[in-house]
Amino acid sequence: MPESILKTKSKAFAIRIVHLYKYLQKEKQEYVLSKQILRSGTSIGANVHEALFGQSKKDFISKMQIALKEASETEYWLSILTQTDYIETRLSVSLMDDCQELAKMLHATVKTAKDNE
Numbered sequence: 001m002p003e004s005i006l007k008t009k010s011k012a013f014a015i016r017i018v019h020l021y022k023y024l025q026k027e028k029q030e031y032v033l034s035k036q037i038l039r040s041g042t043s044i045g046a047n048v049h050e051a052l053f054g055q056s057k058k059d060f061i062s063k064m065q066i067a068l069k070e071a072s073e074t075e076y077w078l079s080i081l082t083q084t085d086y087i088e089t090r091l092s093v094s095l096m097d098d099c100q101e102l103a104k105m106l107h108a109t110v111k112t113a114k115d116n117e
Contacts, residue, residue, distance in 0.1 A: 006105050007052060010045035010067070013098050017041030017074070020087070020095065028086050037077040043070040044102060061113045068106040074099050 017038060024034035044067045051063030075096060082092035 004048075004052065006102070006109060007045070007048055009098075009105070010048045010102055013102060014042040014045040016095060016098065020091075024081075024086060030086055033077060033081055033084075033086065037074060037081065040070045040073040040077060041099075043067070044074065044106075048106075057113065057117060061110060061117075064106055064110045064113065068103060068110060071099055071103040071106060075103070 020041075021034045021038040024030040024037075028034075047063045047067035047070060051060045051067065054060035054063055078087075078092055078096050078099065081087045082089060087095075
């Protein structure tokens with residue numbers, strides 16, 4: 001299977017989230033919110049990867065919708081971490097931009113897949 005842009009971008013985003021998690025744990029001694037964003041932020045790519053090997057079109061759509069929900073949750077945690085001064089605005093904006101780009105791609109993917117059912 002050829003490498004999809006969505007798969008590549010969601011994996012790169014997950015790696016950024018892992019680095020954020022390590023930073024929050026080591027530098028900020030933040031252990032609860034950091035685990036929340038680690039789970040949701042890495043789950044996006046995991047669900048995209050799983051969707052690409054789905055057993056059916058419904059399975060594919062379901063996994064992509066889960067990835068979209070995880071992107072939404074990740075946006076929420078990023079806003080909380082920013083508003084509580086755990087991460088700088090500059091970093092937050094960069095991560096939020098990437099997360100929103102993934103959400104737009106996921107939304108378009110789900111819509112296209114549903115339209116072609």
